[in-house]
Amino acid sequence: MTEEQKRRLEQQLWNIANTLRGRMDADEFRDYILGFIFYKYLSEKMLAYADSILEQDGLTYLSIEEAQAEGEEILEAVKEEAVAELGYFLRPSELFGELAKRGGAKGKEGVSTFILDDLTRILNNIEQSTMGTDSEEDFDKLFEDLDLQSTKLGRNEQAKNDLIVKVLTHLNEIDFELYKSDSDVLGDAYEYLIGKFAAGAGKKAGEFYTPREVSTVIARIVTTGKDRLKTVYDPTCGSGSLLLRVAREAKNSEEVEFFGQEMNRTTYNLARMNMLLHGVHYTRFDIRQEDTLEHPQHEMDRRFEAVVANPPFSAKWSANVTLETDNRFSQYGRLAPSSKADFAFVQHMLHYLDDNGTMAVILPHGVLFRGGAEGHIREYLIREKNWLDAVIGLPANIFYGTSIPTCILVFKKCREKPDDILFIDASAHFEKQKNQNYLRPDDVDRIVTTYRDRTETEKFSHKAALSEIIQNDFNLNIPRYVDTFEEEEPVDLDAVTAELKALEASMAGTDKTIADFCAELGIKAPF
Template sequence: MTEEQKRILERQLWAIADTLRGKMNADEFRDYILGFIFYKYLSEKMHIYANEILAEDGIDYLDINEESEDGKAYLEAVQHESVEQLGFFLKPSELFSQIAKRGNTPLEDGGSTFILGDLAKILDNIERSTMGTESEDDFDKLFEDLDLASTKLGRTEKQKNELIAKVLAHLDEIDFELADSESDVLGDAYEYLIGKFASGAGKKAGEFYTPQEVSTVLARLVTTGKKRLKTVYDPTCGSGSLLLRVAREVEEVGAFYGQELNRTTYNLARMNMILHDVHYRRFDLKQEDTLEHPQHSELRFEALVANPPFSAKWSARELFKGDDRFSQYGVLAPKTKADFAFVQHMIHHLDENGQMAVVLPHGVLFRGAAEGHIRKYLIEELNMLDAVIGLPPNLFYGTGIPTCILVVKKCRENPGDIIFIDASGSDNFEKTKNQNTLRPKDIDRIIDTYRQRKTEDKYSYVAELDEIKENEFNLNIPRYVDTFEPEPLVDLEAVAKDLELLESSMKATDQAIANFCKELGVVSPVGTSE
């Protein structure tokens, strides 16, 4: 996809969003736009797959008569194959293009054909087609946030219908190029919109989206030295974009795993996986509180990435001291700061050849008490901490706090040291209107420094474990990477001369003012040299 094509697509998509803007907030119209894009994707996927099955008979899926005996036989055969292979089924009349066309067919009274009832039924039928099959969990209540009865779409049914028909018509004009296996237009569209909605959602954006450049850093860290991954896991997977970003850094990922607390965000993640052509058998996403109710307890993963909610609260119940995730440390993360609880959870799920990268607030590097104890155990007893990377401020939506990345590995190639990277300097990011961003060269510098494990003045430092021990396991980056810039020397003689010239100039100015006042016959506000 060229940059020009991308810009055209972005304009088309944002124009569609403008149709709903003003009627509801970004969170709400996001659910409609992304939901309809997903419906369009499923329809086009269904049409392409059905035509492959029907190719020998020379039949286009849309030409099947659903009421005839032959038509019903064809549909039954296609449904069996489709549910097995795609995970869902849609009749020809239920495809996006057909419902969009009906919704924009004018009537004699000047209105358009009413489609809301049919559309609601079709979305329900998609879910129903998966019941009792392997894909049931992946499609269950997937469209529940797409409320076609909402009064925000219009006061009357006619107004709601016209608005939805207009949105479908706009979307129907966009070619997502699904027949081209090399193209990922739809995936790019979805990612673009998620990012756009995140930028306008303030604090709530952190619930579902990690900025793309930060995702890239995390993905490249955990894929260092690897071309294929058996598994990748995100315990706070949001919209699933971070999991998919990992897949872009390797040739193949066997399976994707994730857990997400927010129901709407969980739906976004499942849609995102399917839209990126991840087969339903290759992902396992669960909706539940990761710390309180982990859903993949017995599994271990090769790559783990996460951007957990910063300093979130959790129960820290006494019974967790017997939980395998936390028991070996002897203490639990504080109730008011679950940051290290997420780290412990991820380490528990780390496979022997695994690597993890997690974004956290800077406080985890130096806070004491229980967190200090966990930090010490991670370094001294487990010896799994491989790198500490300081990120620029104001990278994330809704918060400007400084953050860092911890890289953890079970089998470290350099067990005697930890590399510290300070990428927070003003030369290492670009300042934009609303938030800072990492440029490709900034990302490359972080990754190259980590992989080459080199000390670079004012940027990185490879610290021996003994040095870290001497610092009482305090990981605050300035202790290891000296970014101090000395003030330039002051030439006192030159300063004195400048002051002398300035004083002379001021006396001349005062004299001129006094002379003007004398000519005007008024009292001078300044003294004179007379």
């Protein structure tokens, strides 16, 4: 599929999403449209897989008679293999295309066939088909945000049904091209929609979406120098897009295992759908739902090769005294303040970082210079551990929901260049589009290349020796290390003086003209 065709598909999906717009907020109609796209994806995967295993018997999945004993026997055999391979099962009559056709068929009074009850049952059956299997956790309550009884869908049951049928019918007309083994068109379109919803979700957007350009910078940084990547972990994974972006930068992207945790239940569902839509087998991802700092869900002795995150900026957390003995925080001697959990996320992530791994985290600029417990932790990371590898300043207003400038901190437990810390100031390198700033492809390339080559460029990057950091009392504020001051052109005082004299002469002539007019009128001049 060409880029133009991909853009056309993305626009088609966005137009269908807008069928629900006006009835509910962006984050609400997001849940419906993404949920329906996911249901269509599962159906097409199921149909393709079933047809492939039935081909040797000269059968197609849709030709099976479900009401016949022989048909049920075949379906049981297909179910056993499908659950093992795909992780779930759908009967022929439960497939998206079949349901959309039933809904599109008009009844005697010219109204859509009622399918809401069938849709509710089918979505529940998908989850039920995984019960007691290895994929149960990955599909548990995956469709719980699709409230088909919501009054926002319509005034009555028929109005709700008509709207849902309209959406399903439009979606059914789109070919996702899942039969092309090298195609990730649907995954790309899904992420496009997530980004579009984030743009309209205001402050809520930061909970689930990292702009693609920033994700690309992070992904390229943590895969620098690695031909193969085994594992990637994101403790605040949102929709999972950052995890997936990291895998794309790895040469063995189809082997990478994904680990993540997300507190928001709706976003947690979104992340699991996103994984499956990108063709990630259910055995290759482990996404958990809980508060990462208070209740980490992955084993404390696990270590990951790449660790990435875009945590909520300066979020509150308990900073409970009992956490002082927690292995994630105990060595630092201080907990991050309860009013700002930024360094708590850093400590958590470093605990899970493998000795040969790289970690990149997006944080507000305050982490670079704030004192107190944060200053203590920052000093410990540099003086005692020497794990901080780079500080990258990003432009303001590149994240949805906040206009504050941010930075990327890069950490390594075994640094190749342990004698200095690289500072990059990319804050002035962006393009402004409407109300948002964006990193251009050249901006992304320049940041990544500078990091990889550790080059120093005037007004852009500087390698600060550890002695320089110590001299600045471990204050990492970027302008201390990268001087971006632009000198103004010198002022020609003689020229300015001559210009002022010329103005005075001109004003004197004007004053005389006004005085003459006033004399003719017999009135007093105003000066």
